[in-house]
Amino acid sequence: MIDAHLHLRDARIEPYHARFVQEALAAGVSACIDCSARPEEWNVTVACALDVTTAFGLHPWYASVAYPDWPDFLRLALQADPGALIGEIGLDGLRRTADGGLAQRAALETQLALAARLGRPVVLHGARAWGALLHAVEPWAARLPALLFHGVSFAPDLLAHPVLRRRNVWFGVGGALLSPEARTLPRLAAALPLDRLVVETDAPDAFPSGGEPLVLGQYHALLNHPGNLPRIVRAVARLRDIPEPELAAIAEANTLAFLATR
């Protein structure tokens, strides 16, 4: 299995790194897309037994606090790693910023332009800002090799949007599906085109209901690990009425197809 979205370079898991990777391997997760969120993570190299595809990006949460010269560092990181993706980038409606989202919109635009120029696929975050994200991405979508919308949670009606009907678009379904309160996501996960669906933990974030914690983290938040991926595969398989191993194989093939656009 491939975990299509996690954060190996997140400082919170540094002391528990070996355990993070062991949990993945023990659960049958052998590969991952490792997203970064801020410039401090672009220099970090993680050696581990997983087959790692690296993504460099400035997450919308950090857009207003990054040093102004971050685009130069991002370009250099990407040029040093020709196989790297751009992510995690996007727009966020979960956390309000004093500038009304100005910095995150500018950071997204800068990174989409860079992705188009360097021919790199992008990994997109759009929590509670899906409409605005699609609006921002639309002018670039045809110029990018591929777009992976991670942690999707929008209303299934939005699948009719021209950007989301494109052949270079993929969708990441995560642990929010396991929440007993989830209403929209089960409907969306059942409606996504099956050849575009990938699975992800977003570990160490997005600790899933009923999942196994990595450790009891700072401020008593439960840190997630990629060994929880099979729970997500199981939930999607049930929703789609597909045997679990078959769904795992489909999601893996889809992730490889997304990565093959590089």
Ligand SMILES: [Zn+2]
């Ligand atoms: Zn993430």
